[in-house]
Amino acid sequence: MENFLDLFNHQFFQHALLASLLTSLLAAMIGTYIVSRKIVFISGGITHASFGGIGLAYFLGLNPFLGAVVFAVTTSLGIEWISTRGKIREDSAIAILWSLGMALGIIFVFLTPGYTPNLMSFLFGSILSVGAIDLWILAGVLLLTTTFFILFFRPIVYTAFDPEFSKTRGLPVRWIRNIMAVLIALAIVLSIRIMGIILVLSLFTIPxxxxxxFSNDFKRIIMGSVLWGITGSLIGLLTAYWLNIPGGAAIIFVLTIQFLLLKAWSIIKPSKK
Known part of the structure; x- marks a missing residue:
């Protein structure tokens, strides 16, 4: 028990705990919008497309996350533009930009002079190496997203479920969707630091x-996502410590088990009436 409590005295675990808390809150809002719009794979598309920015940043000697942000925002806005004006289905637009980003990333990493950079932290995340600056940036984006959701909650819900009806009501659908596209991109890139490119899709889907x-109400889905996201993250971090396994993978594993158990319970429960 003493060793368990000592774990919370370590700065790296405190940072990891705060990062998982902030990320769960951010993913709850962004993920609910993504799931409601039925564009789950947009997070996977943006994540993999941002790899092109990581590769380009390595090639130019810049901060790889800066490159990831540029590519993620460009990709997210590009998906919106192609699907609305380019007369291409949204899933096709995601697939095109997903493949292009990954291809560019591989090319730029290959062309980078000197040694090949270690991309493991980008592919699988490194939650235990999160620093104070990462937390401040994460908190800033969370504050920005929360403020936007509070001020424009109803328009966000309307444009997510029925954009055509929203247009007839005079709502700025294109403006709201573009803002949400930028927020989605920022949330995903910051989550790469925690979960990695391979696992980040789950963070915006499973909770x-x-x-x-338990509910189809947009606001309750956000609150439920916060609850299950934080619970899964905390249990996942502790599991990672006890089993000495990667934190991001442990969190996603716990979130999945959590979903499967509750899904089974929801199926079995009515039969007992």
């Missing part, structure tokens, strides 16, 4: 689908 087991 939301767990919350959907």
């Amino acid at each position: 939301q689908n767990t919350a959907l087991l």
